[in-house]
Amino acid sequence: MTHDENRSAFDWEARFIDGNTPWERGALHPAFEAWQHQSAFAAGDRALIPGCGRSPELLALAQAGLAVTGADLSGTAMAWQRKLFADAGQQVELITGDVFDWQPQQALDLVYEQTFLCAIHPRLRTRYEEALARWLKPGGRLYALFMQKPERGGPPFDCALDAMRALFPAERWTWPAEADIQPWPHPQLNGKAELGAVLIRR
Ligand SMILES: C[S@@+](CC[C@H](N)C(=O)[O-])C[C@H]1O[C@@H](n2cnc3c(N)ncnc32)[C@H](O)[C@@H]1O
Incomplete structure (x- = not known):
């Protein structure tokens, strides 16, 4: 399966249009x-939310003084973000398209990852990890929420911790102590837990 086939396999735009x-x-x-x-x-940090959809965290980062970029395939979601930022009088770089095609002019201080890794096809995960390593400066932080989903299939696809440790290898990423990886149950999605972890780009 090619990357483009993976992308068209799930119609995110229709999801936003249908609510x-x-x-x-x-x-x-x-x-x-x-x-x-x-x-x-x-304040002053450069931040990206890949596959940001209508994530309100993008505006919260801008309001905290960060230079933020949001990227998403869905024109509907990005129009929603554009209006949110205009109404709030905040600056943002919005990329409507495939985030894997994007490259920052300056390496980033942080990436906030929320229900994007679990949304993409698992075949794209290595490509995503390589992009994250490319986007972040050495010492840059990945704020990750790894979706725990025992059932097969997706999206959302399971991001079990063992698979995440293999995807984000210790040669390239510093992992937090086990005690600092915290579960956050999702209020919908049958209460599935997301494991919050901050990984540092070496
Ligand atoms: C499950 S939604 C999560 C949205 C957002 N992160 C949130 O927490 O509300 C997954 C999002 O990833 C976007 N997406 C999927 N593949 C993408 C890609 N290759 N490039 C950019 N966005 C993508 C979809 O359009 C969708 O908005």
Whole structure:
């Protein structure tokens, strides 16, 4: 299967048009709020949310003074973000298209990953890890929420911790201590847990 076939396999745009978006919490992710409370997001940092959809975290990062980029295939979701930012009087770079084709002019300080890795076909995961390593500066942070889903298939596809450790190898990523990887149950999606972890690009 080619990359393009993978992309067209799931019609995200139709989901936004139909309002069929059960992954959305309708509020900031509690893990995001916890990281923000720990001063993880510093004014002036350059940040990306890949596959941002209508994630409200994009605006929250901009309001905290970060230089933010959001990328998504869905024109409907990006139009929603554009209006949100215009109404809030905040600056943003919005990329409507395939985030794998994007490259920042300057390496990023952080990437916030929320229900994107679990949304893409597992065949694209290595490509995503390579892109993250390319986008982030050495010492840059990946704020990841790894979807736990025992059932087969997807999206969402399972992001079991063993598979994530293999995908983000220790030669390239510094992992947090086990005790610092925290489960956050999703209010929809049958309460599936997302494991919050901050990985550092070596
Ligand atoms: C499950 S949704 C999550 C949206 C958002 N992260 C959130 O938490 O609300 C997955 C998103 O990834 C986007 N997406 C999937 N493949 C993509 C790609 N190759 N490039 C950019 N966006 C993509 C979809 O359009 C969709 O908005």
